[in-house]
Amino acid sequence: xxxxxxxxxxxxPIMIGxxxxxxxxxxxxxxxxxxxxxxxxxxxxxxxxxxxxxxxxGHGTDKALIAGLLGxxxxxxxxxxxxxxxxxxxxxxxxxxxxxxxxxxxxxxxLLIEGPTQVHFEITGVSVGGGNIGVIEIxxxxxxxxxxxxxxxxxxxxxxxxxxKATAIIAQHKVNISNMCVSRQRRGxxxxxxxxxxxxxxxxxxxxxxxxAQIVRLIPPIY
Amino acid sequence: MDYxxxxxxxxxxxxxxxxxxxxxxxxxxxxxxxxxxxxxxxxVISWEVMKQSLKKGVTEDIRSISGLSGGDxxxxxxxxxxxxxxxxxxxxxxxxxxxxxxxxxxxxxxxPTAGSSGIVPAALMLAKERLAVDEEKIITALFxxxxxxxxxxxxxxxxxxxxxCQAETGVAAAMAAGALTELAGGSPTMVGHxxxxxxxxxxxxxxxxVAGLVExxxxxxxxxxxxxxxxxxxxxxxGIQSRIPxxxxxxxxxxxxxxxxxxxxxxxxxGLANTPTGNQYRKKVQ
Ligand code: SF4
Numbered sequence: 001x002x003x004x005x006x007x008x009x010x011x012x013p014i015m016i017g018x019x020x021x022x023x024x025x026x027x028x029x030x031x032x033x034x035x036x037x038x039x040x041x042x043x044x045x046x047x048x049x050x051x052x053x054x055x056x057x058g059h060g061t062d063k064a065l066i067a068g069l070l071g072x073x074x075x076x077x078x079x080x081x082x083x084x085x086x087x088x089x090x091x092x093x094x095x096x097x098x099x100x101x102x103x104x105x106x107x108x109x110x111l112l113i114e115g116p117t118q119v120h121f122e123i124t125g126v127s128v129g130g131g132n133i134g135v136i137e138i139x140x141x142x143x144x145x146x147x148x149x150x151x152x153x154x155x156x157x158x159x160x161x162x163x164x165k166a167t168a169i170i171a172q173h174k175v176n177i178s179n180m181c182v183s184r185q186r187r188g189x190x191x192x193x194x195x196x197x198x199x200x201x202x203x204x205x206x207x208x209x210x211x212x213a214q215i216v217r218l219i220p221p222i223y
Numbered sequence: 224m225d226y227x228x229x230x231x232x233x234x235x236x237x238x239x240x241x242x243x244x245x246x247x248x249x250x251x252x253x254x255x256x257x258x259x260x261x262x263x264x265x266x267v268i269s270w271e272v273m274k275q276s277l278k279k280g281v282t283e284d285i286r287s288i289s290g291l292s293g294g295d296x297x298x299x300x301x302x303x304x305x306x307x308x309x310x311x312x313x314x315x316x317x318x319x320x321x322x323x324x325x326x327x328x329x330x331x332x333x334x335p336t337a338g339s340s341g342i343v344p345a346a347l348m349l350a351k352e353r354l355a356v357d358e359e360k361i362i363t364a365l366f367x368x369x370x371x372x373x374x375x376x377x378x379x380x381x382x383x384x385x386x387x388c389q390a391e392t393g394v395a396a397a398m399a400a401g402a403l404t405e406l407a408g409g410s411p412t413m414v415g416h417x418x419x420x421x422x423x424x425x426x427x428x429x430x431x432x433v434a435g436l437v438e439x440x441x442x443x444x445x446x447x448x449x450x451x452x453x454x455x456x457x458x459x460x461x462g463i464q465s466r467i468p469x470x471x472x473x474x475x476x477x478x479x480x481x482x483x484x485x486x487x488x489x490x491x492x493x494g495l496a497n498t499p500t501g502n503q504y505r506k507k508v509q
């Protein structure tokens with residue numbers, strides 16, 4: 001956990017217990033995964049790794065993740081009954097304990113989720129302390145998403161011009177970039193770009209990007 | 224205006240003839256580029272959530288998912304104490320109760336962490352009832368507590384995984400001790416001593432949660448931390464001084480935290496977690 005530089009990092013967050021890393025962070029991983037999916041969740045296979053697998057049940061990590069997938073935030077008292085709510089609205093879910101290997105931090109979860117239009121995503125999230133999170137993989141591509149910013153995500157076939165296009169759009173709208181990362185499977189293969197921004201973009205600004213990429217998402221901060 | 228040590232914070236308060244919490248609020252507003260009223264308003268919301276959790280913890284039937292905790296706050300609240308004053312007894316019940324609400328997936332304010340969330344609210348509610356201080360002063364006292372917590376976080380740690388339980392319930396108690404001292408009319412110097420005395424008494428406390436869950440001994444340690452906070456405030460208000468300056472005590476806490484073995488830093492591999500009974504609980508829960 002980093003050093004607090006705000007009053008509300010030592011008195012706060014307002015959250016559902018018992019654990020900032022196993023409960024609050026898990027809700028946020030669910031929440032951002034739902035945003036990346038871009039629609040409501042119909043099916044979820046949830047793979048718990050490390051301490052999430054070992055102590056997740058007692059910490060309500062399962063309920064917290066489902067709550068996030070349902071769109072509840074980390075202070076919502078309905079988190080406690082998230083599994084029942086999910087069953088009521090017909091979400092099919094399954095938890096698995098897995099070992100993703102030593103490369104992954106102890107509090108890691110991989111979500112395989114699907115929406116009504118059958119788009120599906122594989123998203124790997126981690127808890128990084130104090131209730132903060134990171135998304136580290138989308139569909140096997142490594143990314144870095146904190147959820148603290150407006151985030152632009154593009155998944156596309158690797159070819160020149162896409163990153164330049166995105167940064168040009170962002171500059172045009174006078175939006176400030178705080179972090180950016182790109183990665184790809186191999187040259188010319190599938191690639192991901194993530195841009196974390198201080199402000200949002202108008203959705204229509206992305207149409208050019210949408211023509212070039214397979215998936216484009218614009219996600220508001222989840223905190 | 225900014226502060227990096229308790230000493231600096233106390234000096235700012237003394238020099239400007241302000242309460243410590245007012246300085247902490249002013250610095251926060253400046254840093255966040257927000258109006259003090261907005262920041263204060265956020266704290267009012269936190270206090271409202273704290274009050275709900277205080278009430279819930281001693282009136283409702285609470286039980287955690289694992290069954291390892293629940294019910295103690297309510298039990299203690301209803302009982303006539305043998306040794307404690309009725310006020311302190313109630314405050315202990317509140318500290319237990321909030322920690323139990325946390326363990327049972329209720330809503331709390333982490334302070335500084337979820338596991339140690341019972342101490343500061345219980346202490347402030349004690350001040351409110353015992354000294355009849357108004358809500359406005361309580362809010363300012365929360366900023367006082369926050370300033371102490373920020374300095375502990377920057378110069379040591381507020382995470383059990385890094386610094387053991389001294390960093391969680393220890394820091395929570397230090398935050399509460401400072402706030403209690405100021406609310407009772409103590410000078411900034413006395414607040415510094417209260418923080419130093421409190422941390423000195425909690426130095427070395429290990430993090431050893433049974434079955435890796437924030438329940439045993441966490442709930443109990445909220446009661447212990449509350450008592451340490453009250454004791455330190457009372458000592459400081461009497462004029463008793465810490466022989467070691469407060470910022471050096473925080474340094475010591477950092478050093479002790481660094482030298483704690485990993486087994487006693489939230490891994491649930493040592494201490495109470497590694498007792499025969501602790502291990503049995505682990506098997507049952509996992
Ligand atoms: S024992 Fe560990 S988990 Fe429990 S309150 Fe202390 S620091 Fe937190």
